[in-house]
Amino acid sequence: MSGNQIVFIVLAAIACIGAAGVVVFGDNPVRSALFLVLNFFVLGFLYFTLGAQLLGISQILVYAGAIMVLFLFVIMMLQQQSAFLRSTESDGRGPIAWLLGATMFMTVGAAVLAPLGGVTGSPILDTFGTPQSIGKVLFTGYAWPFLISSVLLLVGIVGSILLAKRKF
């Protein structure tokens, strides 16, 4: 077992613990959010191991930073007031959900992952995840999707302000 593999296993184990913690400790949304921060942060390092530097950085900045701050902010504002965040009765659908999840894991694992078993790393371009190469592709071949996503973000800004200011 090489050093790369050991690093991957440690990172993946932490990511899986984070993912499981989000669901298992969901009674308390703050704990759940902190497990999600752990997962997103380690996921950024998994992107680094794939050679995608820019995306790893933006994963940590956008997800572990901005989005999770938003989540914790909303939890903080809601939690003072009510039992809104503590409605956790599962009325018997818990075991079924876990069973279906395990079934999905094994089905997809057997059907999709088995044929890919022998695939290991191919020699890849040096410029795989650098900002230069991503910028070059993003502003040429993907210019239209880039512009459309900027319009989507604008709609998101206006929509969230509208939702926040509206009197019901």
Added chain:
Amino acid sequence: MGTDIPLVWYLVTALFMFVMGGIGVVVRRNPVVVFMCIELMLNATNLTFLAFARYQIASAQTPEAALQAAMSGQMMVIFVMAVAAAEVAVGLGIIMAIFRLKNEAGLDDMSTMRG
């Protein structure tokens, strides 16, 4: 610079995260936690996109084709991130609006559109 990590390891990690997110959406009745589980599923697909972009299975004929194939996965991840950011802002706004509308509600009580 190739790595000796099999592709399947990344896919199993992503599959585990996706399944955990799916279970959480079904099990948890708390709207914020359900939302977090959806984010978890989005990130699992992001990891899959990146892993497939890095380990190109079909061998590309020319360097340009290889670059195109490697970049399209990363472009997808960028757009998923942008859409997820917009989705979180609007979704949490909706949750706050629902909370203000009816002061105490779980996900199961939001059934006014049930036929």
